Amino acid sequence: MSARQIILDTETTGIDPEAGHNIIEIGCVEMVRRKLTGNTWHKYLKPDREVEAEAIEVHGITNEFLADKPKFAELGAEFIEFVRGAELIIHNAAFDIGFLDTELARNGFAERMEQICTVTDTLALARKKYPGQRNSLDALCRRYGIDNSHRELHGALLDSEILADVYLALTGGQTTLQLGQSGQGDDSGDEPIRRVNAAGLTLRVLRASAEELAEHDAFLDLLDKKSDGAVWRRMETEGQEA
Structure with missing residues (x-):
């Protein structure tokens, strides 16, 4: 083409x-x-x-x-x-x-x-x-x-x-993204990927409150009753056993 x-x-x-x-x-x-x-x-x-x-x-x-x-x-x-x-x-x-x-x-x-x-x-x-x-x-x-x-x-x-x-x-807009070995865009005409310099970057972490955690547990209890067990609970249990 x-x-x-x-x-x-x-x-x-x-x-x-x-x-x-x-x-x-x-x-x-x-x-x-x-x-x-x-x-x-x-x-x-x-x-x-x-x-x-x-x-x-x-x-x-x-x-x-x-x-x-x-x-x-x-x-x-x-x-x-x-x-x-x-x-x-x-x-x-x-x-x-x-x-x-x-x-x-x-x-x-x-x-x-x-x-x-x-x-x-x-x-x-x-x-x-x-x-x-x-x-x-x-x-x-x-x-x-x-x-x-x-x-x-x-x-x-x-x-x-x-x-x-x-x-x-x-045809779905842009169909290909070609990258050179450096990770920058080549001369294909596509816009190059611009990497973010993470040095000195501080990310804000928002943790769930006690009330939000309680609501989450209540929802998992509901899933336990309506299914074969909430996947999150099984994964948590398997992680503790390991």
């Missing part, structure tokens, strides 16, 4: 690249060792065909807005350079990868996405972790308490930013 991850989303003119539909927006958010770097790649693209009305209802990107935008052929090399060698994090990856591979082929690029980077599908991860439940991006936001109230329409960059939070929650 690459230390560099790119959370990616696309918006398109329709749902089927084989029917000639195009990518009209690509949004990428960079994360290195599970920390967002603030580095993004976000472009709108002029398609070879009109955006379907149903698609505009989803993402709000109109044909008029895209009229002066560059085509995929003009920005394909820049996109490849940005994602090369990274692990792509995509929700329902088959959709986006299918479109990206079609655009690469259509515009004369020799490589396909699997040759450029690896891909992790968060939809597949969510279905494995929550089988039989709704695992859309919105559903996962609700499940993990991630605020997506500003997501009135789909947008590639916004969805990538939201997916970054979902991915970290879905």
Whole structure:
């Protein structure tokens, strides 16, 4: 797994690249060792065909807005350079990868996405972790308490930013802690453990009062009556016999 991850989303003119539909927006958010770097790649693209009305209802990107935008052929090399060698994090990856591979082929690029980077599908991860439940991006936001109230329409960059939070929650936050021989953090990017110097450190010890000890004994008496004997009592007796 690459230390560099790119959370990616696309918006398109329709749902089927084989029917000639195009990518009209690509949004990428960079994360290195599970920390967002603030580095993004976000472009709108002029398609070879009109955006379907149903698609505009989803993402709000109109044909008029895209009229002066560059085509995929003009920005394909820049996109490849940005994602090369990274692990792509995509929700329902088959959709986006299918479109990206079609655009690469259509515009004369020799490589396909699997040759450029690896891909992790968060939809597949969510279905494995929550089988039989709704695992859309919105559903996962609700499940993990991630605020997506500003997501009135789909947008590639916004969805990538939201997916970054979902991915970290879905995969359990920090997954590894690597320590060097000295006990300090290595250069993996994890925060080093800071050791406390115990020299001269005085710890305050609070001892139970006589009243608290009596209440504790009364509770052990109750456990003795309701069970085969309180474990604490047996341990105390065994310690005295030893």
